[in-house]
Amino acid sequence: MTATWPTSRFAGTSTCSANSLPEQQDAIIGRRRDGARLDLEGVQPGHEPTDAPNSLPPSSHVAKSGPRGRHDDNQIFRRDLPYMETTPDGKLEVGLQFCSFRATLDQFDVVFNDWCLESNFPIQGAGPDALLDPARGLTRVLRAGLFFVPPYQEGGLVAAVFAQPMAERKQPVVG
Numbered sequence: 001m002t003a004t005w006p007t008s009r010f011a012g013t014s015t016c017s018a019n020s021l022p023e024q025q026d027a028i029i030g031r032r033r034d035g036a037r038l039d040l041e042g043v044q045p046g047h048e049p050t051d052a053p054n055s056l057p058p059s060s061h062v063a064k065s066g067p068r069g070r071h072d073d074n075q076i077f078r079r080d081l082p083y084m085e086t087t088p089d090g091k092l093e094v095g096l097q098f099c100s101f102r103a104t105l106d107q108f109d110v111v112f113n114d115w116c117l118e119s120n121f122p123i124q125g126a127g128p129d130a131l132l133d134p135a136r137g138l139t140r141v142l143r144a145g146l147f148f149v150p151p152y153q154e155g156g157l158v159a160a161v162f163a164q165p166m167a168e169r170k171q172p173v174v175g
């Protein structure tokens with residue numbers, strides 16, 4: 001199976017950190033800073049029952065992007081990285097390099113468009129994802145990329161490229 005690897009860079013805005021209290025920020029995410037879900041008191045992150053009823057704020061990022069139960073077949077594997085850099089005009093910019101693998105691009109589309117940005121998901125009137133909603137301006141997408149990751153199969157194209165000993169590979173022409 002070919003995996004797709006969407007990666008995008010989100011910049012935090014000044015509104016994101018300066019103008020909201022810690023509890024408001026937790027409500028936007030749906031988790032506290034220690035990773036615990038807001039609606040599951042005393043349950044360690046990573047030990048949450050899969051059938052736990054969800055009573056998160058409906059527009060929180062976790063309620064929108066990570067619905068449980070009948071949506072479990074849409075799966076993505078995330079490995080995000082924070083970044084911090086100075087822009088050419090000397091400003092400090094911080095944000096998140098969102099990076100994820102999935103079996104098909106459709107699965108990203110479902111999470112981002114059908115769930116996060118769709119106002120009536122997971123319930124009627126939930127509103128768009130509080131973290132990603134362009135109208136709230138907490139984050140903004142700077143750029144995005146999509147990579148296809150071909151499967152490794154014995155005798156397949158990828159195997160042929162990587163199995164060839166270094167010495168036998170065509171050397172690049174320099175100069």
Ligand code: HEM
Pocket residue numbers: 010011029031061062065066067076078096098108111112116131139
């Ligand atoms: C500014 C960009 C983003 C930030 C700061 C952010 C932040 C977070 C945080 C703090 C969590 C909770 C901790 C965790 O479960 O790892 C989370 C969970 C998650 N995020 Fe994001 N995220 C961003 C963008 C996205 C995007 C673009 C997607 C996909 C379209 C996404 C999908 C998810 C998913 C699926 C979860 C797991 C929810 C759960 O089941 O608990 N995130 N994100």
